[in-house]
Amino acid sequence: MVEEKIVCIGCPLGCRTTLRISDRGEVIKVLGYKCNQGRQYILEEYRNPVRIFTTTVLTEKSSRSLLPVRTNRPILKSRLREATLTLVGVKAKPPVKVGRVILPDLLNSGVEVVATDDLFPDPTLPIKGEGEGGG
Amino acid sequence: MKYSEIDVAVIGSGPAGMAAAIKAKEEGAEHVLIFERQEQLGGLLSQCIHNGFGLLYFGQDLTGPEYGHRFAEKVRDLRIEVMLETMVTQISADRKLTAVNSHEGTIHMQPKSIVLAMGCRERNRGQLSIPGTRPAGIFTAGTAQRLVNIEGFIPGKKVIILGSGDIGMIMARRLTLEGVEVKAVVEILPYVGGLIRNEVQCLHDFHIPLLLEHTVTQIHGEQRVEAVTIAKVDKNKMPIDDYKQHIECDTLLLSVGLIPENELSRMAGVALDPLTGGPVVDQRRETNVSGIFAGGNVVHVHDLVDEVSWEAEIAGTSAARFAGKEEMEKEKKIILKPGRNIRCIVPQTISPQHDVTLYARVKDMEENITLKVGDIFSKSLRVVKPSEMLKIDLTYSQLGQLKDDAVELSIESVKRRQNG
Numbered sequence: 001m002v003e004e005k006i007v008c009i010g011c012p013l014g015c016r017t018t019l020r021i022s023d024r025g026e027v028i029k030v031l032g033y034k035c036n037q038g039r040q041y042i043l044e045e046y047r048n049p050v051r052i053f054t055t056t057v058l059t060e061k062s063s064r065s066l067l068p069v070r071t072n073r074p075i076l077k078s079r080l081r082e083a084t085l086t087l088v089g090v091k092a093k094p095p096v097k098v099g100r101v102i103l104p105d106l107l108n109s110g111v112e113v114v115a116t117d118d119l120f121p122d123p124t125l126p127i128k129g130e131g132e133g134g135g
Numbered sequence: 136m137k138y139s140e141i142d143v144a145v146i147g148s149g150p151a152g153m154a155a156a157i158k159a160k161e162e163g164a165e166h167v168l169i170f171e172r173q174e175q176l177g178g179l180l181s182q183c184i185h186n187g188f189g190l191l192y193f194g195q196d197l198t199g200p201e202y203g204h205r206f207a208e209k210v211r212d213l214r215i216e217v218m219l220e221t222m223v224t225q226i227s228a229d230r231k232l233t234a235v236n237s238h239e240g241t242i243h244m245q246p247k248s249i250v251l252a253m254g255c256r257e258r259n260r261g262q263l264s265i266p267g268t269r270p271a272g273i274f275t276a277g278t279a280q281r282l283v284n285i286e287g288f289i290p291g292k293k294v295i296i297l298g299s300g301d302i303g304m305i306m307a308r309r310l311t312l313e314g315v316e317v318k319a320v321v322e323i324l325p326y327v328g329g330l331i332r333n334e335v336q337c338l339h340d341f342h343i344p345l346l347l348e349h350t351v352t353q354i355h356g357e358q359r360v361e362a363v364t365i366a367k368v369d370k371n372k373m374p375i376d377d378y379k380q381h382i383e384c385d386t387l388l389l390s391v392g393l394i395p396e397n398e399l400s401r402m403a404g405v406a407l408d409p410l411t412g413g414p415v416v417d418q419r420r421e422t423n424v425s426g427i428f429a430g431g432n433v434v435h436v437h438d439l440v441d442e443v444s445w446e447a448e449i450a451g452t453s454a455a456r457f458a459g460k461e462e463m464e465k466e467k468k469i470i471l472k473p474g475r476n477i478r479c480i481v482p483q484t485i486s487p488q489h490d491v492t493l494y495a496r497v498k499d500m501e502e503n504i505t506l507k508v509g510d511i512f513s514k515s516l517r518v519v520k521p522s523e524m525l526k527i528d529l530t531y532s533q534l535g536q537l538k539d540d541a542v543e544l545s546i547e548s549v550k551r552r553q554n555g
Contacts, residue, residue, distance in 0.1 A: 007335050012523040014331040034517070051336060052186045054198055055312065056284055065287045068184035068200050077340050084312045098204050116184065117200035 008038040050074035063122040067092045072112045094121040142458035144246035149178025151431020151447035152252035153206035158451030168216040177203035191441035226403045247458035251429035255393040267354030276302040276390040291386025301329035303390020308337035319344040410479035411435040420450035474547030487534035493527040
């Protein structure tokens with residue numbers, strides 16, 4: 001049996017709970033929670049700890065050097081650093097509208113990385129052709 | 136746009152300014168103008184690339200830029216006038232306003248009403264008086280956020296963060312993901328300064344040490360930060376010499392509180408509340424200067440952006456009505472007084488004829504309390520913390536229970552007796 005500690009984020013109380021986990025990974029007991037919603041959150045956080053991932057990607061031919069992006073769905077929290085590294089080589093080219101897909105399938109998870117802001121061309125550069133898109 | 140025709144001028148285009156301008160326009164003000172000193176709308180939202188915005192306002196988990204984008208689109212759709220890269224340098228009690236930019240030079244106007252939406256700024260090293268040398272490598276957390284998220288620079292490789300405010304914790308996560316070693320977050324209080332969700336998702340998720348009841352007592356380094364001395368503090372927040380440690384780092388970030396930005400307000404003779412650092416306002420968010428309104432973090436520092444926008448909407452509505460010369464009834468005013476364990480309350484005055492929402496912050500963390508407003512409202516709470524703003528909805532009928540000659544109303548946090 002092992003113990004795992006999880007802090008509940010449901011309310012300002014921030015209960016510091018302890019989960020007793022069997023050798024087969026099943027939750028035997030949750031200790032230290034003060035409401036049923038909290039218990040539900042803790043069980044979910046133990047079974048499937050996921051986060052929305054946000055970062056920036058480099059841009060080309062824009063007056064701003066970075067474009068902020070996010071995942072359209074949460075990903076496993078253990079893969080956040082890996083996700084950051086995956087986006088290192090990605091460059092976004094204007095024009096990009098907010099919500100536009102920048103990377104279609106992050107870490108083979110089926111999760112999309114989308115722009116969270118518009119990206120306009122650098123007004124000091126000559127305009128050629130239509131928008132080539134980001135990616 | 137004729138400057139002589141401006142009904143409502145809004146200073147600042149962050150989550151407060153845009154919300155105020157939109158509401159003023161929707162409430163019938165014809166010529167609404169926003170002043171923004173940066174090159175785009177949104178204020179600080181553009182550098183807050185993390186999510187957690189709009190959960191209350193839109194019922195969706197948005198990032199800062201996305202939250203700002205929604206308001207900016209509405210500003211455009213409603214044809215609200217916007218002056219970018221333009222800084223308001225002066226306002227007076229009779230609402231004469233001076234602004235400057237590089238293409239028009241100095242601009243003068245006298246709008247029918249003004250909404251203050253300048254937000255807040257970060258407390259810096261000068262306000263903390265940390266002894267030591269003055270090397271490069273000391274930043275406020277917000278400056279580091281701008282460097283990383285907008286400019287594309289990493290401020291350093293080995294970082295200590297002093298203060299556990301939300302921006303500091305968010306930068307701890309952001310820097311860790313970018314490969315920076317965040318050695319510790321150091322907090323002088325026995326509890327975290329920011330929201331619990333940030334403690335969990337920014338510190339615990341990345342195993343970043345949180346040193347509670349600790350502070351930085353010395354900064355070392357000549358050209359660049361080389362190390363800091365950290366000490367445990369006693370009950371009076373004084374460093375204990377026996378518990379000092381030397382930690383090597385090249386960067387110190389400060390996340391030690393926000394201060395409403397009110398230089399312009401002072402020029403206009405707007406009375407400030409020393410407890411909030413912002414203007415004293417009534418429930419319509421009017422200041423003591425007739426026709427000057429205020430909303431958002433310029434009034435008091437909020438926990439959530441959604442609340443910032445909501446408060447600014449009240450100011451925007453009131454400013455539009457004032458500009459439209461709508462008669463304001465002479466209403467009786469009741470002054471709200473912070474009682475036991477209450478640090479500050481907004482608005483500072485109310486009129487008992489209307490429903491009102493009060494915002495209050497406590498001085499110290501306490502468990503099992505009853506929150507009371509005079510004899511007309513009480514609510515049991517399991518915990519109150521300085522980092523979590525309290526919201527109290529009072530109805531017209533509750534306020535009707537006040538005596539006719541009441542001029543003050545006290546808000547207090549009272550310890551509940553424990554059974555068993």
